[in-house]
Amino acid sequence: MNLEEIRKDFPVLEKGIIYLDSACMSLRPLPVINKIREYYEQYPACGGRSQYSLGKKVTEEVEKSRKEIAEFISAKEKEIIFTKNTTEGINLVAHSLGFRPGEEIIISGKEHNSNLLPWLKQKEEHGAILQVIPFDQEFNLEEFQKKLSRKTRLVSVVYTSNLDGTSIPINEVIKLAHENGSLVLLDGAQAVPHQKINAKKMGADFLAFSGHKMLGPSSGVLYGREELLRQMKPFIVGGGTVKDSHYHSAEWDESPAKFEAGLQDYAGVIGLAEAIKYLKKIGLDEIHEHEILLNKMMTERLSGKVKLLGPLAAEKRGGIFSFNIKELDPHLIAGVLDKSKKIAVRSGAHCVHSWFNQHHLKGSVRASFYLYNTMEEAKIFCEEVEKIAQHF
């Protein structure tokens, strides 16, 4: 991995910013930006419905992209639905499955609001029941097993937590859920950008993730098992979702078309495929290794000086280093880091309010890295954090 070369692809880094908020939104490399530009400059037309050459070019590029994305997670093209983001993917599943009173949904205790609120809505509006499995340092498998019952229709859990980087033992979770006859939805927002995922082998029924956390433009993907998607009703409907319609009836198209209503964000889709090419070229394993290396150094240097969230072992937290210093306000720490060395970190509850409320914490400061972060940057970050820990 040639960091120097990689960093040249991210023009924003020239400003001297130490960007440690990739878990929220990753930076985008020039090839991706150029690809988006290419769409707007060379074939800025409708896809999937036009007979002229520009339109056909869009259709071709979008389908090529769908293939690229499908291959990236070892899925079929039919199983890839383009969405706005992870959140929309999860909402799609929630609405399309349609819950009835008494049906149970199991989530973990460390869910992003995007994988909590859609289910809370099902609870409030349709009487579904929410079961929450404790997930602190580790996901409580025992408790999970206990909570699984005939009533459990869906297990919707975060694959890798955006709060502290911890992951759920998904193989066990999927196996147990399937043995129980329950469906599994994985919130892969923090997993897909950082590790190789084989959807088919993994066996999850749904997997939602966001393009903007993996070098792509603002975009999202929902993977769903072919048989399931075939049976499911569409969520948002409109242009592109039907084969034919009459005043009083409609014939839904097949998946994924029936789930992609209205004109799509073609530049987003095409850009995401380009981002995936970029990630593949560098290698996800290399990226993962690099993140662990940085995280290990930071953990060794800062443990004892800060209150780390999650397990001590860096391998268990991937590219996320979430912490507090004494009783200092996390926003203040983030503000000081920004002012002193242009370090961009996230502070607050990271949209995992429920977990912080349960633990009576105000929030944390979160540094998250990606392929473009250097050891040098990590050291500057450590220095500043040490200063705050010692003198504030």
Place this chain on the structure above:
Amino acid sequence: MVLCIVALPVFLLLSLFSVKYRRLTKEAWHCLSRTVMLRKCESGLDTRIKAEVTGSLMSWPKIAGFTYRYFTILSWLFLILLTASFILSAQGVYNYWQYGNCNGPDSTGFCVFDPLGENSKISTSQSCELVEKEPITALTNTTGFTFGEPTAELTIIEFGCYSCPYTLHAQPVIQEVLEKYKGQVKLEFRHFPITTHPWAKESAEAAECAQDQGKFAEYHQLLFAEPGTIKSEEDFFNLAEKAGMDRGKLKECYLSQKYTSLVEADFQEGLKVGVQGTPTFFINNQTIVGPKPFKTFKKVIEEELDKITKTR
């Protein structure tokens, strides 16, 4: 909280110049009135200010830490200083407007609006002794030359020195005063030659000699018109010629020291009423020292004219 009190006026002032601060002003107001409900991922204005300030001090971590820990106390201090300086500046602006100096009517101290102190300068006579100030009414034996219409009701008495740059400096303002208040104000010029200034006493005597030929006013103007022209006694006679006077007569008068005692008497009288430098202006019981702007004269003159109309 205290931070929001500090932030509000500061941002309000800055918002006059930049839209960015209008938003911050609004935030400071909300922060003060506690009308914001912060979401988990938002930081309050006070936290942001605190982070900005301490963050910019991180090159000196100890100072940054100190600032962080004593932020409330420091904010109060800042607020007090801010308020004090605000009041003082307002006072300064008022004084400048009224007297031409930020520090008040009689001050010669530094004033930002007048950094070189041009409005306040006076030249002080070296021979000056501290003398009890007598009432201005002691100046009864009017001997000085009077500019303006003799019927004018209000008299300004100026103690001036021909070699003094500040007396010179005051000339245009005097001119303006006499023009604007023509018929109402006249100016009597009394000699107060500063002893250390070369040719000061001599110039005064020469001017008095010019009056023998009825040309005081012209000679007076010429002495000021070209400062530094007097390098020898001959120059006095040259000036006389320039003013269309009889050179010989002036020379005779000057060499006979005809007016030495008159000039000396003026000087003594000046000392008696407390003149310490030139120019010093007396307008009834009010004194203006140094070349002040027109508005300073205007204020005093209007007051005195008012008194005259009232007593009528």
